[in-house]
Amino acid sequence: MGKVDVRHVWAAVLLATLVVMSPAAGAEEKSRLDVVLERGKLIVVTLTTVPPFAFNDEKGQLVGFDIDIARLLAQALFKDPTKVEFVSVTAEGRWPAIESGRADMGVGGTTTYPDRAIRVAFTRPFIDSGISILVSKKSGIKTVADLNQDKFTVASLNNPQMADRAKRFFPKAKALTFDTPAAQFLAVRSGRATALQIDTPSAEYWAAQNKDELEVLPGLLGASQNNGVFMKPGDFKWWLWLDTAVAELRTGSWYPQYAEIYQKWFGKNPPPQKFYLSQ
Amino acid sequence: MSFARWVSIYGSTYWTGLAWTAFIALWASFGAVVWGCVLLLIRLSAGRWGARGVDAYVQLFRNTPVLLPIYLIYFAFPMIGLPWPAVVCGGLALILQNGAYISEVLRGSVNAIDRVQFDAARSLGLAPWGTFRKVVLPQVLVYSLPALGNQVVLLLKDTSLLSAISITELTMQAKLLTEQTGAAYEAFIVVALLYLVLVSSTEVLFRVAHHAVRWR
Numbered sequence: 275m276g277k278v279d280v281r282h283v284w285a286a287v288l289l290a291t292l293v294v295m296s297p298a299a300g301a302e303e304k305s306r307l308d309v310v311l312e313r314g315k316l317i318v319v320t321l322t323t324v325p326p327f328a329f330n331d332e333k334g335q336l337v338g339f340d341i342d343i344a345r346l347l348a349q350a351l352f353k354d355p356t357k358v359e360f361v362s363v364t365a366e367g368r369w370p371a372i373e374s375g376r377a378d379m380g381v382g383g384t385t386t387y388p389d390r391a392i393r394v395a396f397t398r399p400f401i402d403s404g405i406s407i408l409v410s411k412k413s414g415i416k417t418v419a420d421l422n423q424d425k426f427t428v429a430s431l432n433n434p435q436m437a438d439r440a441k442r443f444f445p446k447a448k449a450l451t452f453d454t455p456a457a458q459f460l461a462v463r464s465g466r467a468t469a470l471q472i473d474t475p476s477a478e479y480w481a482a483q484n485k486d487e488l489e490v491l492p493g494l495l496g497a498s499q500n501n502g503v504f505m506k507p508g509d510f511k512w513w514l515w516l517d518t519a520v521a522e523l524r525t526g527s528w529y530p531q532y533a534e535i536y537q538k539w540f541g542k543n544p545p546p547q548k549f550y551l552s553q
Numbered sequence: 554m555s556f557a558r559w560v561s562i563y564g565s566t567y568w569t570g571l572a573w574t575a576f577i578a579l580w581a582s583f584g585a586v587v588w589g590c591v592l593l594l595i596r597l598s599a600g601r602w603g604a605r606g607v608d609a610y611v612q613l614f615r616n617t618p619v620l621l622p623i624y625l626i627y628f629a630f631p632m633i634g635l636p637w638p639a640v641v642c643g644g645l646a647l648i649l650q651n652g653a654y655i656s657e658v659l660r661g662s663v664n665a666i667d668r669v670q671f672d673a674a675r676s677l678g679l680a681p682w683g684t685f686r687k688v689v690l691p692q693v694l695v696y697s698l699p700a701l702g703n704q705v706v707l708l709l710k711d712t713s714l715l716s717a718i719s720i721t722e723l724t725m726q727a728k729l730l731t732e733q734t735g736a737a738y739e740a741f742i743v744v745a746l747l748y749l750v751l752v753s754s755t756e757v758l759f760r761v762a763h764h765a766v767r768w769r
Binding site: 364365366369370373390392393394429432433434450451452453457460461464465466 | 627628629631632636639716717718719721725728729731732733735737738
């Protein structure tokens, strides 16, 4: 081997960067559905710090409602719920993981927003969500309005929807921004923050785990929301399969399996299969 | 959207992140060098138990990732009634860790000083503190300059971990922009270039300093 010319190295780096950035890269004809079936395994990007959706239990196993949803999808694809590989990321890592094709799809307490749907495609919702406020009991806060004082601090996640809600509902309170729900939770428990805003099921889970210290304020911060499966936009066949599968889980032939995991994680029955059918 | 267009729209949002990174790196580097000197002084002057204490301290910080003290200080200190701001906690964690490394770097340079100088200092009537301040420290800092520059570069890069405790330095800024725009590659390439500029200028600074003091 001769000496490596530094200019060649730079040229290679530049070329690699251009390839990564160019829109033509990764323009594949084949649908992800076929790729997944051929591979015999589903690759799912997920958060790992949002109980009860996706989190590590005492044994270090990745568990949760959203994890079970992914397993049901694997069951439908391969007749085997274990044929899933989970890729754990932080909140902002979800989008590049999908965009780059590293994962086939994503779950993990991920809410559908119109502005998010510009860059990732969502299926119909597989669970209702909303944003609630979790406060430390010591604070004496009883309503969201109480929170709007400059002596209080609210922990949020680093997404623009969280920042917008903070400005709208408690503009006077101080804001802290974290990259994981676990860090938000730690901030409230350690006294760094008075309260945090998070998906309602997560808030309820943490409140149930820490009955003496924490409680969820009544009412939602804004509207009821939808959590869905997300994927790279533009692949109709793949999107259609996922959306159909979610519809079957939520309102169709796989409703019993759906009800089972709903019971397991939330301790209550899911919303009725169809609004015109009595339970 | 082209890279150039993306930078023209969102480029200006990086200024605060750049300022925070530079600010924390600057004061934490200064603190780490001072703390490293203090540890060296303890090692040289506080007898066998002093040296063992410093050894234990260095081992503790050298064998744990810096994210741990960052989390511990930020999240645990409020529980014992010390709710210091994130910048102080993060900076302190960097100082404690890098101070340990720097004290080791300086110790290496102490060994490069001719033993005769210590005898000379004593015969001139210098107390141990005077010897340390007037004889040891000036030489040690000069000998150690290149290695210190290295450590400051490492510290500078470690400031990216402070995004975990809600400091909006460069890495946090890139995370926020990724969440906001979905453009992960653009956001992080810009940050990479900014770190490159910061680190290169630090290296140049230390090289200039080294040249300035070398021929004294």
